[in-house]
Amino acid sequence: MTAVLTPATADQPPPRPRPLSRTNLVATITTGYVPLVLATLVVVLPLVWMVLASFKTSSELLTQRLDVLPSSFAPTNYTTAADRVPFGRLFLNSLVVTAVGSAIKVVLAIMTAYALVFVRFPFKKVVFGLVLATLMVPPQVSVVPNYVLIVGLGGANTYWGIILPGLATGFGTFLLRQQFMSLPASIIEAAELDGAGHWRRMTQIVVPISTPAIATVALVNIVFEWNEYLWPLVIVTDPDMMTLPVGLTLLTNSENGADSYGILMAATVMVVLPVLLVFAAFQRYIVAGLTQGAVKD
Template identity: 50%
Template sequence: MSESTKTRIATVCGYAAMVAVVLIVALPLVWILLASFKDRSEIYVQPAVWWPSTWHPENYTEATTSVPFWQFLRNSIIVTGILTAAKFVLGVLSAYGLVFLRFPFKNVVFIMIIAALMVPNQITVITNYSLVAQLGFRNTFIGIIVPLAGVAFGTFLMRNHFLSIPGEIIEAARMDGAGHLRLLLRVVLPISIPTMVAFALITLVNEWNEYLWPFLMADDYSVATLPVGLTQLQNNDGVTNWGPVMAATVLAMLPILVVFLVLQRQMIKGLTSGAVKG
Protein backbone atom coordinates (compact mmCIF):
# COMPACT_ATOMS: atom_id res chain seq x y z
CA MET A 1 0.00 0.00 0.00
CA SER A 2 1.42 3.35 -1.06
CA GLU A 3 2.01 6.25 1.28
CA SER A 4 -0.61 8.37 -0.49
CA THR A 5 -3.22 5.64 -0.01
CA LYS A 6 -2.34 5.35 3.66
CA THR A 7 -2.63 9.13 4.00
CA ARG A 8 -6.07 9.14 2.34
CA ILE A 9 -7.29 6.32 4.59
CA ALA A 10 -6.02 8.12 7.68
CA THR A 11 -7.72 11.33 6.54
CA VAL A 12 -11.03 9.55 5.93
CA CYS A 13 -10.83 7.85 9.32
CA GLY A 14 -10.07 11.17 10.97
CA TYR A 15 -13.05 12.88 9.38
CA ALA A 16 -15.29 9.92 10.23
CA ALA A 17 -14.24 10.14 13.86
CA MET A 18 -14.93 13.89 13.91
CA VAL A 19 -18.38 13.37 12.38
CA ALA A 20 -19.15 10.71 14.99
CA VAL A 21 -18.10 13.00 17.83
CA VAL A 22 -20.15 15.90 16.42
CA LEU A 23 -23.23 13.68 16.14
CA ILE A 24 -22.80 12.40 19.70
CA VAL A 25 -22.59 15.97 21.00
CA ALA A 26 -25.15 17.58 18.69
CA LEU A 27 -27.99 15.03 18.69
CA PRO A 28 -29.02 15.60 22.33
CA LEU A 29 -29.07 19.36 21.69
CA VAL A 30 -31.21 18.88 18.57
CA TRP A 31 -33.55 16.64 20.55
CA ILE A 32 -33.94 19.26 23.29
CA LEU A 33 -34.65 21.98 20.72
CA LEU A 34 -37.28 19.93 18.88
CA ALA A 35 -38.82 18.67 22.13
CA SER A 36 -39.28 22.27 23.29
CA PHE A 37 -41.92 22.64 20.54
CA LYS A 38 -43.73 19.34 21.19
CA ASP A 39 -46.94 18.54 23.00
CA ARG A 40 -46.67 16.29 26.05
CA SER A 41 -48.19 13.31 24.22
CA GLU A 42 -45.54 13.45 21.48
CA ILE A 43 -42.71 13.46 24.01
CA TYR A 44 -43.99 10.34 25.80
CA VAL A 45 -44.89 8.43 22.63
CA GLN A 46 -43.07 5.16 21.82
CA PRO A 47 -41.16 4.82 19.57
CA ALA A 48 -39.78 8.33 19.90
CA VAL A 49 -40.72 10.89 17.25
CA TRP A 50 -38.08 13.48 16.42
CA TRP A 51 -40.05 15.98 14.36
CA PRO A 52 -43.14 17.49 16.05
CA SER A 53 -46.37 16.97 14.12
CA THR A 54 -47.73 20.23 15.54
CA TRP A 55 -45.48 23.03 16.73
CA HIS A 56 -46.22 24.46 20.19
CA PRO A 57 -44.28 27.73 20.68
CA GLU A 58 -46.52 28.39 23.69
CA ASN A 59 -44.16 26.09 25.61
CA TYR A 60 -41.77 29.03 25.77
CA THR A 61 -44.49 31.29 27.15
CA GLU A 62 -45.37 28.74 29.82
CA ALA A 63 -41.70 28.27 30.68
CA THR A 64 -41.21 31.98 31.34
CA THR A 65 -44.54 32.64 33.09
CA SER A 66 -45.28 29.56 35.24
CA VAL A 67 -42.11 30.23 37.27
CA PRO A 68 -40.18 33.50 37.82
CA PHE A 69 -37.82 32.64 34.96
CA TRP A 70 -36.44 36.16 34.53
CA GLN A 71 -35.64 36.39 38.24
CA PHE A 72 -33.74 33.11 37.99
CA LEU A 73 -31.92 34.51 34.96
CA ARG A 74 -30.99 37.67 36.87
CA ASN A 75 -29.72 35.62 39.81
CA SER A 76 -27.62 33.44 37.49
CA ILE A 77 -26.10 36.50 35.84
CA ILE A 78 -25.21 37.99 39.23
CA VAL A 79 -23.71 34.80 40.66
CA THR A 80 -21.91 33.80 37.46
CA GLY A 81 -20.59 37.29 36.78
CA ILE A 82 -19.20 37.82 40.28
CA LEU A 83 -17.74 34.31 40.53
CA THR A 84 -16.11 34.52 37.09
CA ALA A 85 -14.57 37.89 37.87
CA ALA A 86 -13.36 36.77 41.30
CA LYS A 87 -11.88 33.51 40.05
CA PHE A 88 -10.24 35.26 37.12
CA VAL A 89 -8.55 37.91 39.24
CA LEU A 90 -7.49 35.48 41.97
CA GLY A 91 -6.30 32.89 39.46
CA VAL A 92 -4.17 35.35 37.49
CA LEU A 93 -2.65 36.93 40.58
CA SER A 94 -1.89 33.63 42.31
CA ALA A 95 -0.36 32.19 39.12
CA TYR A 96 1.78 35.30 38.70
CA GLY A 97 3.01 34.97 42.26
CA LEU A 98 3.91 31.31 41.79
CA VAL A 99 5.93 32.07 38.67
CA PHE A 100 7.48 35.51 39.11
CA LEU A 101 7.75 35.99 42.87
CA ARG A 102 10.17 34.41 45.31
CA PHE A 103 8.85 33.28 48.67
CA PRO A 104 9.40 30.33 51.02
CA PHE A 105 7.66 27.02 50.36
CA LYS A 106 6.48 28.06 46.91
CA ASN A 107 6.63 24.47 45.67
CA VAL A 108 4.62 23.32 48.68
CA VAL A 109 1.92 25.85 47.85
CA PHE A 110 1.77 24.59 44.27
CA ILE A 111 1.52 20.97 45.45
CA MET A 112 -1.41 21.98 47.67
CA ILE A 113 -3.10 23.56 44.64
CA ILE A 114 -2.60 20.35 42.66
CA ALA A 115 -4.05 18.40 45.59
CA ALA A 116 -7.08 20.69 45.63
CA LEU A 117 -7.72 19.80 41.98
CA MET A 118 -7.97 16.15 42.97
CA VAL A 119 -10.65 16.72 45.60
CA PRO A 120 -14.23 16.71 44.23
CA ASN A 121 -16.29 19.68 45.33
CA GLN A 122 -19.01 17.38 46.65
CA ILE A 123 -16.67 16.19 49.42
CA THR A 124 -16.54 19.67 50.95
CA VAL A 125 -20.30 20.30 50.74
CA ILE A 126 -21.12 19.23 54.30
CA THR A 127 -18.40 21.28 55.99
CA ASN A 128 -19.07 24.32 53.81
CA TYR A 129 -22.80 24.08 54.46
CA SER A 130 -22.26 23.87 58.21
CA LEU A 131 -19.96 26.89 58.19
CA VAL A 132 -22.20 29.03 55.98
CA ALA A 133 -25.26 28.13 58.06
CA GLN A 134 -23.49 29.09 61.30
CA LEU A 135 -22.48 32.43 59.79
CA GLY A 136 -26.10 33.12 58.79
CA PHE A 137 -25.38 33.35 55.05
CA ARG A 138 -27.91 30.80 53.82
CA ASN A 139 -30.27 32.13 51.16
CA THR A 140 -27.88 34.95 50.28
CA PHE A 141 -25.63 35.63 47.33
CA ILE A 142 -22.64 35.74 49.69
CA GLY A 143 -23.40 32.21 50.88
CA ILE A 144 -23.53 30.98 47.28
CA ILE A 145 -20.53 32.88 45.93
CA VAL A 146 -17.82 32.74 48.59
CA PRO A 147 -17.52 28.93 48.98
CA LEU A 148 -17.31 28.55 45.19
CA ALA A 149 -14.57 31.14 44.72
CA GLY A 150 -11.66 28.68 44.84
CA VAL A 151 -9.28 28.98 41.90
CA ALA A 152 -7.18 25.79 41.81
CA PHE A 153 -7.84 25.07 38.14
CA GLY A 154 -7.33 28.66 37.02
CA THR A 155 -4.11 28.96 38.99
CA PHE A 156 -2.80 25.74 37.46
CA LEU A 157 -3.76 26.78 33.92
CA MET A 158 -2.37 30.31 34.12
CA ARG A 159 0.82 29.17 35.89
CA ASN A 160 1.60 26.71 33.12
CA HIS A 161 1.07 29.42 30.53
CA PHE A 162 3.19 31.99 32.37
CA LEU A 163 6.02 29.42 32.49
CA SER A 164 5.90 29.22 28.69
CA ILE A 165 6.57 32.95 28.28
CA PRO A 166 10.15 33.45 27.02
CA GLY A 167 12.40 34.60 29.84
CA GLU A 168 14.04 37.17 27.57
CA ILE A 169 10.82 39.16 27.44
CA ILE A 170 10.53 39.25 31.21
CA GLU A 171 14.19 40.18 31.67
CA ALA A 172 13.92 42.98 29.09
CA ALA A 173 10.92 44.43 30.90
CA ARG A 174 12.73 44.28 34.23
CA MET A 175 15.79 45.98 32.74
CA ASP A 176 13.48 48.78 31.60
CA GLY A 177 12.49 49.27 35.24
CA ALA A 178 9.12 47.50 35.19
CA GLY A 179 7.82 46.58 38.62
CA HIS A 180 5.52 43.67 39.28
CA LEU A 181 2.30 45.57 38.57
CA ARG A 182 3.61 47.04 35.34
CA LEU A 183 5.13 43.72 34.32
CA LEU A 184 1.80 42.01 34.84
CA LEU A 185 -0.38 44.62 33.12
CA ARG A 186 1.91 45.71 30.30
CA VAL A 187 3.82 42.52 29.44
CA VAL A 188 2.39 39.30 30.84
CA LEU A 189 -1.34 39.84 30.34
CA PRO A 190 -1.24 41.22 26.76
CA ILE A 191 0.55 38.10 25.52
CA SER A 192 -1.71 35.82 27.55
CA ILE A 193 -5.07 36.82 26.08
CA PRO A 194 -5.94 33.43 24.49
CA THR A 195 -5.24 31.57 27.74
CA MET A 196 -7.15 34.15 29.76
CA VAL A 197 -10.13 33.79 27.41
CA ALA A 198 -10.01 30.01 27.85
CA PHE A 199 -9.82 30.38 31.62
CA ALA A 200 -12.69 32.88 31.71
CA LEU A 201 -14.89 30.83 29.38
CA ILE A 202 -14.39 27.55 31.23
CA THR A 203 -15.15 29.32 34.51
CA LEU A 204 -18.20 31.02 33.03
CA VAL A 205 -19.68 27.76 31.77
CA ASN A 206 -18.98 25.90 35.02
CA GLU A 207 -20.51 28.57 37.22
CA TRP A 208 -23.53 29.04 34.96
CA ASN A 209 -24.29 25.31 35.18
CA GLU A 210 -23.56 24.95 38.92
CA TYR A 211 -26.50 23.25 40.59
CA LEU A 212 -25.73 21.47 43.86
CA TRP A 213 -24.41 24.32 45.98
CA PRO A 214 -26.97 26.97 44.89
CA PHE A 215 -29.68 24.36 45.46
CA LEU A 216 -28.52 23.84 49.06
CA MET A 217 -28.22 27.57 49.70
CA ALA A 218 -31.47 28.82 48.12
CA ASP A 219 -34.54 28.55 50.35
CA ASP A 220 -36.77 30.50 47.95
CA TYR A 221 -36.76 32.24 44.58
CA SER A 222 -34.87 35.30 45.82
CA VAL A 223 -31.39 33.86 45.13
CA ALA A 224 -32.20 30.70 43.15
CA THR A 225 -30.23 30.39 39.92
CA LEU A 226 -31.51 29.00 36.61
CA PRO A 227 -30.45 25.36 37.13
CA VAL A 228 -32.22 25.38 40.50
CA GLY A 229 -35.26 27.34 39.32
CA LEU A 230 -35.91 25.14 36.30
CA THR A 231 -36.59 22.16 38.56
CA GLN A 232 -39.76 24.00 39.61
CA LEU A 233 -41.17 23.25 36.16
CA GLN A 234 -41.17 19.53 36.92
CA ASN A 235 -44.23 18.07 38.58
CA ASN A 236 -43.93 15.64 41.45
CA ASP A 237 -46.73 13.36 40.21
CA GLY A 238 -44.62 11.76 37.51
CA VAL A 239 -46.36 13.39 34.53
CA THR A 240 -44.09 16.35 33.93
CA ASN A 241 -44.91 18.37 30.83
CA TRP A 242 -41.47 18.22 29.30
CA GLY A 243 -42.23 20.72 26.55
CA PRO A 244 -41.93 23.81 28.81
CA VAL A 245 -38.99 22.19 30.63
CA MET A 246 -37.14 21.74 27.34
CA ALA A 247 -38.07 25.28 26.30
CA ALA A 248 -36.62 26.68 29.52
CA THR A 249 -33.52 24.53 29.01
CA VAL A 250 -33.02 26.00 25.54
CA LEU A 251 -33.36 29.53 26.93
CA ALA A 252 -30.87 28.71 29.69
CA MET A 253 -28.34 27.23 27.24
CA LEU A 254 -28.61 30.00 24.66
CA PRO A 255 -26.49 32.74 26.36
CA ILE A 256 -23.60 30.39 27.14
CA LEU A 257 -23.80 28.77 23.72
CA VAL A 258 -23.53 32.14 22.00
CA VAL A 259 -20.55 33.15 24.15
CA PHE A 260 -18.84 29.82 23.48
CA LEU A 261 -19.33 30.03 19.71
CA VAL A 262 -17.92 33.56 19.65
CA LEU A 263 -14.86 32.72 21.76
CA GLN A 264 -14.17 29.09 20.85
CA ARG A 265 -11.13 29.85 18.68
CA GLN A 266 -9.49 31.88 21.42
CA MET A 267 -10.33 29.13 23.91
CA ILE A 268 -8.72 26.38 21.84
CA LYS A 269 -5.68 28.56 21.17
CA GLY A 270 -5.37 29.33 24.87
CA LEU A 271 -5.61 25.71 25.96
CA THR A 272 -2.88 24.68 23.49
CA SER A 273 -0.61 27.73 23.81
CA GLY A 274 1.61 26.12 26.43
CA ALA A 275 1.81 22.75 24.72
CA VAL A 276 4.76 23.64 22.50
CA LYS A 277 7.63 25.90 23.39
CA GLY A 278 9.72 27.55 20.74
Protein backbone atom coordinates in the same frame (compact mmCIF):
# COMPACT_ATOMS: atom_id res chain seq x y z
CA MET B 1 37.88 1.51 -16.81
CA THR B 2 34.17 0.81 -17.11
CA ALA B 3 31.56 1.83 -14.57
CA VAL B 4 29.39 -0.86 -13.11
CA LEU B 5 25.69 -0.05 -12.80
CA THR B 6 24.07 -1.71 -9.79
CA PRO B 7 20.32 -2.24 -9.71
CA ALA B 8 18.19 -0.64 -6.99
CA THR B 9 18.47 -2.53 -3.74
CA ALA B 10 15.55 -3.96 -1.88
CA ASP B 11 16.36 -1.74 1.15
CA GLN B 12 14.91 1.35 -0.53
CA PRO B 13 11.52 2.39 0.94
CA PRO B 14 8.46 1.88 -1.24
CA PRO B 15 7.14 4.94 -3.05
CA ARG B 16 4.79 7.08 -0.96
CA PRO B 17 1.18 7.19 -2.14
CA ARG B 18 0.04 10.30 -3.87
CA PRO B 19 -2.03 12.84 -1.85
CA LEU B 20 -5.18 12.06 -3.83
CA SER B 21 -4.63 8.33 -4.10
CA ARG B 22 -7.28 5.85 -3.07
CA THR B 23 -5.19 4.71 -0.08
CA ASN B 24 -4.91 8.21 1.33
CA LEU B 25 -8.58 8.97 0.76
CA VAL B 26 -9.73 5.78 2.50
CA ALA B 27 -7.37 6.36 5.43
CA THR B 28 -8.46 9.99 5.80
CA ILE B 29 -12.15 9.12 5.75
CA THR B 30 -11.98 6.12 8.10
CA THR B 31 -9.55 7.59 10.64
CA GLY B 32 -10.53 11.26 10.41
CA TYR B 33 -13.97 12.12 9.12
CA VAL B 34 -15.92 9.08 10.35
CA PRO B 35 -14.91 9.46 14.05
CA LEU B 36 -15.42 13.22 13.82
CA VAL B 37 -18.92 12.82 12.38
CA LEU B 38 -19.85 10.18 14.97
CA ALA B 39 -18.60 12.32 17.86
CA THR B 40 -20.48 15.34 16.49
CA LEU B 41 -23.70 13.37 16.17
CA VAL B 42 -23.41 12.07 19.74
CA VAL B 43 -23.16 15.65 21.02
CA VAL B 44 -25.52 17.44 18.63
CA LEU B 45 -28.42 15.01 18.21
CA PRO B 46 -29.63 15.18 21.86
CA LEU B 47 -29.54 18.99 21.70
CA VAL B 48 -31.47 19.02 18.42
CA TRP B 49 -34.04 16.61 19.82
CA MET B 50 -34.40 18.77 22.95
CA VAL B 51 -35.07 21.90 20.87
CA LEU B 52 -37.58 20.12 18.63
CA ALA B 53 -39.31 18.52 21.63
CA SER B 54 -39.71 21.93 23.25
CA PHE B 55 -42.17 22.85 20.47
CA LYS B 56 -44.15 19.60 20.52
CA THR B 57 -47.39 18.93 22.33
CA SER B 58 -47.78 16.09 24.80
CA SER B 59 -49.61 13.97 22.21
CA GLU B 60 -46.73 14.38 19.76
CA LEU B 61 -44.16 13.40 22.37
CA LEU B 62 -46.04 10.34 23.63
CA THR B 63 -46.93 8.93 20.23
CA GLN B 64 -45.40 5.78 18.73
CA ARG B 65 -45.00 7.42 15.34
CA LEU B 66 -41.61 8.73 14.33
CA ASP B 67 -42.45 12.43 14.02
CA VAL B 68 -39.21 14.35 13.98
CA LEU B 69 -40.55 17.84 13.36
CA PRO B 70 -43.33 19.35 15.48
CA SER B 71 -46.64 20.21 13.84
CA SER B 72 -46.21 23.85 14.90
CA PHE B 73 -43.34 26.01 16.11
CA ALA B 74 -45.58 28.11 18.34
CA PRO B 75 -43.78 28.86 21.64
CA THR B 76 -46.60 27.53 23.79
CA ASN B 77 -44.35 25.44 26.03
CA TYR B 78 -42.01 28.39 26.55
CA THR B 79 -44.79 30.70 27.70
CA THR B 80 -46.19 28.01 29.98
CA ALA B 81 -42.77 27.41 31.55
CA ALA B 82 -42.28 31.17 32.05
CA ASP B 83 -45.65 31.37 33.79
CA ARG B 84 -44.91 28.50 36.17
CA VAL B 85 -41.40 29.65 37.21
CA PRO B 86 -40.09 33.26 37.38
CA PHE B 87 -37.37 32.78 34.75
CA GLY B 88 -36.63 36.49 34.59
CA ARG B 89 -35.57 36.60 38.23
CA LEU B 90 -33.73 33.28 37.95
CA PHE B 91 -31.87 34.50 34.87
CA LEU B 92 -30.80 37.66 36.72
CA ASN B 93 -29.54 35.60 39.67
CA SER B 94 -27.54 33.30 37.41
CA LEU B 95 -26.15 36.28 35.51
CA VAL B 96 -24.96 38.01 38.69
CA VAL B 97 -23.47 34.86 40.18
CA THR B 98 -21.76 33.88 36.92
CA ALA B 99 -20.37 37.33 36.11
CA VAL B 100 -19.08 38.15 39.59
CA GLY B 101 -17.88 34.65 40.44
CA SER B 102 -16.03 34.02 37.16
CA ALA B 103 -14.46 37.51 37.18
CA ILE B 104 -13.08 37.07 40.70
CA LYS B 105 -11.83 33.58 39.86
CA VAL B 106 -9.92 34.85 36.83
CA VAL B 107 -8.32 37.69 38.80
CA LEU B 108 -7.28 35.34 41.61
CA ALA B 109 -5.91 32.81 39.11
CA ILE B 110 -3.83 35.49 37.36
CA MET B 111 -2.38 36.87 40.58
CA THR B 112 -1.66 33.43 42.05
CA ALA B 113 -0.04 32.13 38.88
CA TYR B 114 2.06 35.29 38.55
CA ALA B 115 3.28 34.93 42.12
CA LEU B 116 4.18 31.27 41.60
CA VAL B 117 6.28 32.12 38.54
CA PHE B 118 7.77 35.60 38.98
CA VAL B 119 7.81 36.27 42.74
CA ARG B 120 10.56 34.77 44.90
CA PHE B 121 9.33 33.36 48.20
CA PRO B 122 10.13 30.23 50.23
CA PHE B 123 8.30 26.94 49.75
CA LYS B 124 7.02 27.96 46.33
CA LYS B 125 6.88 24.37 45.06
CA VAL B 126 5.05 23.27 48.19
CA VAL B 127 2.41 25.94 47.63
CA PHE B 128 2.01 24.87 44.01
CA GLY B 129 1.67 21.26 45.13
CA LEU B 130 -1.13 22.26 47.50
CA VAL B 131 -2.86 24.08 44.62
CA LEU B 132 -2.67 20.91 42.53
CA ALA B 133 -3.98 18.88 45.46
CA THR B 134 -7.21 20.89 45.41
CA LEU B 135 -7.90 19.49 41.93
CA MET B 136 -7.96 15.97 43.37
CA VAL B 137 -10.54 16.69 46.08
CA PRO B 138 -14.18 16.24 44.98
CA PRO B 139 -16.22 19.40 45.59
CA GLN B 140 -18.92 17.37 47.33
CA VAL B 141 -16.52 16.78 50.25
CA SER B 142 -16.57 20.46 51.20
CA VAL B 143 -20.34 20.98 51.00
CA VAL B 144 -21.05 20.40 54.70
CA PRO B 145 -18.14 22.51 56.08
CA ASN B 146 -18.94 25.32 53.66
CA TYR B 147 -22.61 25.19 54.59
CA VAL B 148 -21.85 25.45 58.31
CA LEU B 149 -19.44 28.35 57.70
CA ILE B 150 -21.64 30.35 55.32
CA VAL B 151 -24.80 29.90 57.40
CA GLY B 152 -22.88 30.92 60.51
CA LEU B 153 -21.78 34.10 58.73
CA GLY B 154 -25.34 34.85 57.62
CA GLY B 155 -24.73 34.12 53.94
CA ALA B 156 -27.75 31.89 53.29
CA ASN B 157 -30.01 33.17 50.49
CA THR B 158 -27.44 35.80 49.45
CA TYR B 159 -25.33 36.32 46.36
CA TRP B 160 -22.06 36.33 48.26
CA GLY B 161 -23.05 33.13 50.03
CA ILE B 162 -23.42 31.43 46.65
CA ILE B 163 -20.21 32.87 45.20
CA LEU B 164 -17.71 32.79 48.08
CA PRO B 165 -17.04 29.03 48.60
CA GLY B 166 -16.13 28.42 44.96
CA LEU B 167 -13.68 31.27 44.41
CA ALA B 168 -10.55 29.11 44.67
CA THR B 169 -9.68 27.84 41.19
CA GLY B 170 -6.85 25.35 41.06
CA PHE B 171 -7.40 24.67 37.37
CA GLY B 172 -7.02 28.31 36.39
CA THR B 173 -3.90 28.73 38.52
CA PHE B 174 -2.31 25.63 37.01
CA LEU B 175 -3.11 26.57 33.41
CA LEU B 176 -1.92 30.18 33.76
CA ARG B 177 1.23 29.12 35.60
CA GLN B 178 2.18 26.87 32.70
CA GLN B 179 1.50 29.73 30.28
CA PHE B 180 3.49 32.27 32.29
CA MET B 181 6.46 29.90 32.50
CA SER B 182 6.64 29.79 28.69
CA LEU B 183 7.00 33.57 28.35
CA PRO B 184 10.42 34.85 27.25
CA ALA B 185 12.46 35.75 30.31
CA SER B 186 14.16 38.60 28.42
CA ILE B 187 10.91 40.58 28.25
CA ILE B 188 10.34 40.37 31.99
CA GLU B 189 13.98 41.19 32.74
CA ALA B 190 13.91 44.21 30.43
CA ALA B 191 10.79 45.53 32.16
CA GLU B 192 12.43 44.98 35.55
CA LEU B 193 15.53 46.89 34.45
CA ASP B 194 13.30 49.76 33.31
CA GLY B 195 11.94 50.03 36.84
CA ALA B 196 8.59 48.29 36.33
CA GLY B 197 7.24 46.72 39.49
CA HIS B 198 5.34 43.46 39.77
CA TRP B 199 1.94 45.09 39.26
CA ARG B 200 3.02 46.89 36.11
CA ARG B 201 4.78 43.83 34.73
CA MET B 202 1.70 41.71 35.35
CA THR B 203 -0.91 44.11 33.92
CA GLN B 204 1.07 45.58 31.00
CA ILE B 205 3.22 42.65 29.86
CA VAL B 206 2.16 39.25 31.19
CA VAL B 207 -1.62 39.62 30.91
CA PRO B 208 -1.71 41.05 27.33
CA ILE B 209 0.63 38.33 26.05
CA SER B 210 -1.41 35.59 27.75
CA THR B 211 -4.85 36.72 26.55
CA PRO B 212 -5.84 33.35 24.93
CA ALA B 213 -5.02 31.38 28.07
CA ILE B 214 -6.83 33.89 30.29
CA ALA B 215 -9.85 33.78 27.98
CA THR B 216 -9.84 29.99 28.27
CA VAL B 217 -9.87 30.17 32.07
CA ALA B 218 -12.66 32.75 31.94
CA LEU B 219 -14.76 30.63 29.58
CA VAL B 220 -14.34 27.48 31.67
CA ASN B 221 -15.33 29.38 34.81
CA ILE B 222 -18.36 30.94 33.10
CA VAL B 223 -19.63 27.53 32.01
CA PHE B 224 -19.00 26.07 35.47
CA GLU B 225 -20.66 28.92 37.35
CA TRP B 226 -23.71 28.94 35.07
CA ASN B 227 -24.25 25.19 35.38
CA GLU B 228 -23.46 24.91 39.10
CA TYR B 229 -26.33 23.09 40.79
CA LEU B 230 -25.37 21.42 44.06
CA TRP B 231 -24.12 24.40 46.11
CA PRO B 232 -26.92 26.86 45.13
CA LEU B 233 -29.43 24.10 45.88
CA VAL B 234 -27.98 23.65 49.38
CA ILE B 235 -27.45 27.28 50.40
CA VAL B 236 -30.60 28.84 48.87
CA THR B 237 -34.13 28.24 50.07
CA ASP B 238 -35.75 31.49 48.88
CA PRO B 239 -37.20 31.06 45.34
CA ASP B 240 -36.27 34.67 44.52
CA MET B 241 -32.55 33.88 45.06
CA MET B 242 -32.41 30.61 43.13
CA THR B 243 -30.35 30.24 39.98
CA LEU B 244 -31.59 28.75 36.71
CA PRO B 245 -30.50 25.12 37.30
CA VAL B 246 -32.19 25.14 40.73
CA GLY B 247 -35.26 26.84 39.28
CA LEU B 248 -35.48 24.07 36.73
CA THR B 249 -35.83 21.66 39.66
CA LEU B 250 -38.81 23.67 40.90
CA LEU B 251 -40.46 23.29 37.52
CA THR B 252 -39.67 19.57 37.48
CA ASN B 253 -41.30 19.12 40.88
CA SER B 254 -44.43 21.00 39.83
CA GLU B 255 -44.64 19.36 36.39
CA ASN B 256 -44.01 15.71 37.13
CA GLY B 257 -46.47 14.14 34.70
CA ALA B 258 -45.68 12.59 31.32
CA ASP B 259 -47.71 15.30 29.61
CA SER B 260 -45.26 17.98 30.81
CA TYR B 261 -42.22 16.81 28.86
CA GLY B 262 -42.56 19.62 26.34
CA ILE B 263 -42.64 22.25 29.09
CA LEU B 264 -39.56 20.77 30.74
CA MET B 265 -37.73 20.67 27.41
CA ALA B 266 -38.58 24.33 26.81
CA ALA B 267 -37.27 25.29 30.24
CA THR B 268 -34.10 23.27 29.65
CA VAL B 269 -33.50 25.08 26.37
CA MET B 270 -33.81 28.44 28.14
CA VAL B 271 -31.23 27.29 30.71
CA VAL B 272 -28.75 25.79 28.24
CA LEU B 273 -28.99 28.25 25.34
CA PRO B 274 -27.13 31.25 26.89
CA VAL B 275 -24.07 29.23 27.87
CA LEU B 276 -24.06 27.46 24.49
CA LEU B 277 -23.99 30.82 22.73
CA VAL B 278 -21.12 32.02 24.92
CA PHE B 279 -19.23 28.78 24.35
CA ALA B 280 -19.75 28.90 20.59
CA ALA B 281 -18.56 32.51 20.43
CA PHE B 282 -15.35 31.94 22.40
CA GLN B 283 -14.54 28.27 21.81
CA ARG B 284 -11.59 29.15 19.56
CA TYR B 285 -9.82 30.52 22.63
CA ILE B 286 -9.91 27.08 24.25
CA VAL B 287 -7.62 25.49 21.65
CA ALA B 288 -5.29 28.50 21.55
CA GLY B 289 -5.21 28.81 25.33
CA LEU B 290 -4.67 25.14 26.09
CA THR B 291 -1.87 24.82 23.54
CA GLN B 292 -0.03 27.97 24.58
CA GLY B 293 3.06 27.05 26.49
CA ALA B 294 2.77 23.37 25.59
CA VAL B 295 5.88 23.52 23.36
CA LYS B 296 9.04 25.30 24.42
CA ASP B 297 11.94 26.15 22.16
